[in-house]
Amino acid sequence: MKELGKLFDRIIQRVNINLRELEFDAHPLINKLVPKDQMTKFYAFYGITPHHPLNLVFKHANLSGSYFLGKVRVTNSLLYKSDIRGDELKKNGDLFQYQDFNIPVDRDEEIDIEDCFLIKTLVHNYSHDPETLETFFIQNSVSTHYANIHGSPTDGSFLGPFSTVDLTTVQDCVIGAFSYVQAGEVSHLNVEPGTVWVRKQDDFNFMYRYPLGDLNNYIYFAAGSPPQGVFMDFVEDRKEAFQRVFSVVNIDSPVNIPSSTSLDRFAVIKPKTKIGENVLVAQRAFLQNSTLGKGANAQENCYIINSHLQGNNVTAHGAKIIEADMGTNVFVGFNSFLRGRPDARLSIGKDSIVMPHTIIDVRRSLSVPAGHLVWGLVRNQEELTANSMSLSEFAKIKSRFCKGSMLFEGSGNSFVTAFQERIHHILEANGAFYDGKSKRGHAQRNQNISFNTIQPYPEGDKEGMYPTIIIQP
Amino acid sequence: MKELGKLFDRIIQRVNINLRELEFDAHPLINKLVPKDQMTKFYAFYGITPHHPLNLVFKHANLSGSYFLGKVRVTNSLLYKSDIRGDELKKNGDLFQYQDFNIPVDRDEEIDIEDCFLIKTLVHNYSHDPETLETFFIQNSVSTHYANIHGSPTDGSFLGPFSTVDLTTVQDCVIGAFSYVQAGEVSHLNVEPGTVWVRKQDDFNFMYRYPLGDLNNYIYFAAGSPPQGVFMDFVEDRKEAFQRVFSVVNIDSPVNIPSSTSLDRFAVIKPKTKIGENVLVAQRAFLQNSTLGKGANAQENCYIINSHLQGNNVTAHGAKIIEADMGTNVFVGFNSFLRGRPDARLSIGKDSIVMPHTIIDVRRSLSVPAGHLVWGLVRNQEELTANSMSLSEFAKIKSRFCKGSMLFEGSGNSFVTAFQERIHHILEANGAFYDGKSKRGHAQRNQNISFNTIQPYPEGDKEGMYPTIIIQP
Known part of the structure; x- marks a missing residue:
């Protein structure tokens, strides 16, 4: 395992050099986060379909348990149980619109990961940076459990557990646990844990920050231990169910699905789940005793349990919905955690938007009215009142508006x-x-995706390292 | 599946052009031999170890159910459930001795398969042709069920079911069903079914031919049907046991084995099997209620059932041993079929050599004495007497010798x-x-081999074709 150790050191050093101004040291945080023997234990896998440009290049990397689709290059990196999903990358000939520019895309876009350590991270969408249209790069960076890198070229950064960077170019930043950043371009920032920040330059700026004491109950991450709290306990409790779907080569679909629906064979489907038309269930999604109406979806690391989704529900990467009734067109953002109780259900009215990184965790039944925006921490009616607003009211905001811990500036309508x-x-x-x-x-x-599995060298100096693998059409 | 069909046509045409002098048409023989949907059904797999140079290149091919190890290139070919085992290829720096020449090997040898359709074929060993040391080529050829291409560069040829070419460069030849050819170099030959031919230029020539009527009972192959007979029934009856080992990702070893022994995870091991030290059990071997003593082996497509192998037994690719007791150092050649019965066991004394492609099929117990050479068809004591001879007697042959249907010329000692x-x-x-x-x-x-699986495009024009795959160290 000599090479694996050297590669680990090299990556940490590169991240630390990039983050030196912030006086950040990644080493104690991730040194023992993934035991080396775990990194040699699981196969990696990639999908083959005729619908996406195919070009996979893996060099000098460990890819344990990770999944790849589309055009992806991984060099000098450690990817642990991460999903690199290149099914929304730009294609040769596309026109990329940015402000007044219409920029032609020269070649099929590629996700290019170099000198990174990504742990249980989702990478999806495409580069929204007009300066780097054909390369969605992620380099010199570390991301931890259940981070999302969504349409966000990232360099020299550290992403805490359950953090999300979305449609944002990120350079030399630390993104704290459970922080959500959608801000176009950020650099040299240390974003505190539990920050929810949505900014459009010259248009609007939304900012919410979780009370740290309350957040720590859900997710807490400090040097020397893996991430802790309700979020981690929740996923760890359901880990075993995934072992079965990963241990067999072919698996029968556990439920009947319409022909317009896609149910990934690496999803877990527990009994009494009903899946309607035009539904997308991604790998590593977990469905139990729930109904997904027409056009609903469940992305990577989503858990939908004892819940009813009426239709056209977006459940973004990492969102969890438990004991809840969701009206049509309800949107639930990244990594949100919505939990009713069997005798205290949560209901969310149609057309409502649950902001990314929202926690609704109730012990008495609670209803979010239709057409509302809800954000932040909501454990009861009082907090709901503080952290929600009807969309039509919100759209009326013209310049600056405060509510609870939320600050909004700019055009609510935009x-x-x-x-x-x-x-x-x-x-x-x-x-x-x-x-x-x-x-x-x-x-x-x-x-209809063909899955292929790959494994590292089983012993010797290269133990844990994958050979160079190139897959092309 | 358009491309798959075109590729099939292209290969047939190339084979037929090469075999035009023999007025041979491969098309009716193999047209419906493997249904196209079978060719998209099974994953292919390759092994990664630090012990063998690694370089796999697959281009424009279907590889369904096939296995690859070492340095192998496959282009424009269909490989169905074949084993391409490059663990005996020459390495850069080796010296190849041929007559008085000591030829240095310039680079790691590669198995290079182009424009071929190989069905359930084993490819192993290395090129013995001094003219092509670094490339073990197999091109413009078709091989059918359980053929062995062993150390034999092959061009423009057709190999019938259960045929073997061994240490021989083969050009524009038809090798009939169950024929064994070890002859250094052959071209433009039509070798009749059931021929066993071992020749060393200027040294010796061994020739045996099965009575065709009797052979047809064991293996019969004609246009319009798959191969038929006892051999095919025997393997088809045991097919199901392999489905389990191919359907799971990880499998526990079904028996305890010493640390000096290798038991491939794609072998089938049925109860009451005991495996000693220094034993090699290859993928697709089948062991049941048998004992393999120290240094014994079971290669690809071997079946060892209710038998006892005392030690240092070579059981070459495709050999079957049923209800038999084998002394130490007994060698059983390629595709031999040795079958005793529960109440009529077969025993073979130590140091005996069972020639490749021997059939011993007895209904009364039979003993082959120690130190004997046995060949051809043996169903009773009488046929054993006709088709065997003590090795020491055989070594005394000086020029020419006939026994039964066997003709030997040259030096028995050599x-x-x-x-x-x-x-x-x-x-x-x-x-x-x-x-x-x-x-x-x-x-x-x-x-300790890591296995990786690969699959073809699941739909569209390229359905059944594998993408280009390049695996390097």
Whole structure:
């Protein structure tokens, strides 16, 4: 395992050099986060479909338990149980619109990961940076459990557990645990844990920060231990169910699904789950005793348990929905944790938007009215009142607005419109609007994927390192 | 599946062009031999170990159910459930001895398969042709069920079911069902079914031919049907047991084995099997209620059932041993079929050599004495007397000798010595003589292989075709 150790040291050093101004040392945080023998234990896998440009290049890397789809290059990196999903990358000939520019895309876009250690991280979408259209780079960076790197070229950064960078170019930043950053471009920032920040330059700025004491109950991360708290306990408790789906080569679909729906064979489907048309269920999703109505979806690391989703529900990467009833078109953002109780259900009215990184955790039944925006920490009616607002009211904000720990500046209308357009686009991309002929999306295109498995050298100096692997059309 | 069909046509055409002088048409023979949907059904797999140079290149091919180890290139070919085992290829820096020449090997040898359709074929060993030391080529050829291409560069040829070409460069030949050819170099020959031919230029020539009527009972192959007969029924009856070992990702060893022994995880081991030290059990071997003594082996497509192997037994690729007791150092050649009955066991005395492609199929117990050479069809004592001879007697042959349907010319001593040296070399290569420190072989080196699986495009024009795959150190 000599080479694996050297590679680990090299990556830490590169991250630390990039973060030296912030006086950040990644080493104590991640030194023992993934035992080396875990890194040689699980196979990696990649998908083959005729629907996405295929080009996989793996060099000098450990990829244990990770999944790859589309055009992806990984060099000098450690990827542990991460998902690198290149099914939304730009294609040669696309036009990328940015402000007044219409920039032609020269070649199929590639996710290029170099000198990184990504732990249980999701990488998806495409580079939104007009300066780097064909390369969605992630380099000199470390990301930890259940981080999302979504459309965000990232360099020299550290992403805490359950953090998300979204549509943002990130350079030399520390993103704290459970922080969400969608800000176009950020550099040399140390984003505190539990920050939810959505900014559009010259248009609006949304900022919420979790009370740290309360956040620590859900997610706490400090040197010397793995991430702790409710979020980690929740996923660890359900880990075993995934072992079965990863241990067999072929698996029968555990439920009947319509022909317009895609159920990944690496998802866990527990009994009494019903899945409607145009539904997308991604790998590592967990469904139990729930109903997913037409056009609903469950992305990577989503858990939907004892819940009812009426239709066209977006459940973004890492979101959890437990004991809840969700109206049509309800959007639940990244890594949100929505938990009712069997005798205290949570209901969310149609067209509502649950902001990314929202925690709704109730012991008495609670209803979020239709057409509302909800954010932050909501454990009861009082906190709901403080941390929500009707979308139509929100759209009326013209300049600056404070509510609870939330500060908003700029145009509420732009903010609401941007969100609604994006939700529409996500549904479209997922294939929620497929009519049997047109408007195909992931739900239709990802139905028939061939999975291939790869493993590292089993012994010797290279133990744990994967050979160079190149897969092309 | 458009491309798969085109590739099939292209290969047939190339084979037929090469075999035009023999007025041979491969098309009716193999047209429906493997249904196209079978060719998309099974994953292919390759092994990664630090002990063998690694370089796999797959381009424009279907590889369904096939296995690869070492340095192998496959282009424009269909490989169905074939084993391409490059663990005996020459390495850069080796010296290849041929007559008075000592030829340095310039680079690691590669198995290079182009424009071929190989069905359930084993490819092993290395090129023995001094003209092509670094490339063990197999091109413009078709081989059918359980053929062995062993150390034999092959061009423009058709190999019938259960045929073997061994240490021979084969050009524009048809090798009939169950024929064995070890002849240095052959071209433009149509070798009749059931021929066993061992020739060393200017030294000796061994020739036996099965009575066709009797052979047809064991293996019969004609246009329009798959191969038929006892051999096919025998393997088909045991097919199901392999499905389990191929359907799970990780499998526990079904028996305890010594640390000096290698038991491939794609072998089937049925109860009451005991495996001694320095034993090699290859993928697709089948062991049931048998004992393999120290230094014994079971290669690809071997079946050892209700039998006892005392030690240092070579059971070459495709050999079957049922209800038999084998003394130490007994060698059983390629595709031999040795079957006693529960109440009529077969025993073979120590140091005996069962020639490749021998059938011993008895209904009364039969003993082959120690130190004997046995060949051809043996169903009773009478046929044993006709088709065997003590090795010491055989070594006394000086020029020409006939016995039953066997004709021998040349030096019996050279023939026996060549065989004995080769057997010793095989045991050595397999690791039978490993002493805990030195004399490592396959049994020790192939213990810890990482297996990776690959699959073809699942739909569209390319359905069944594998993407380009390049695996390097």
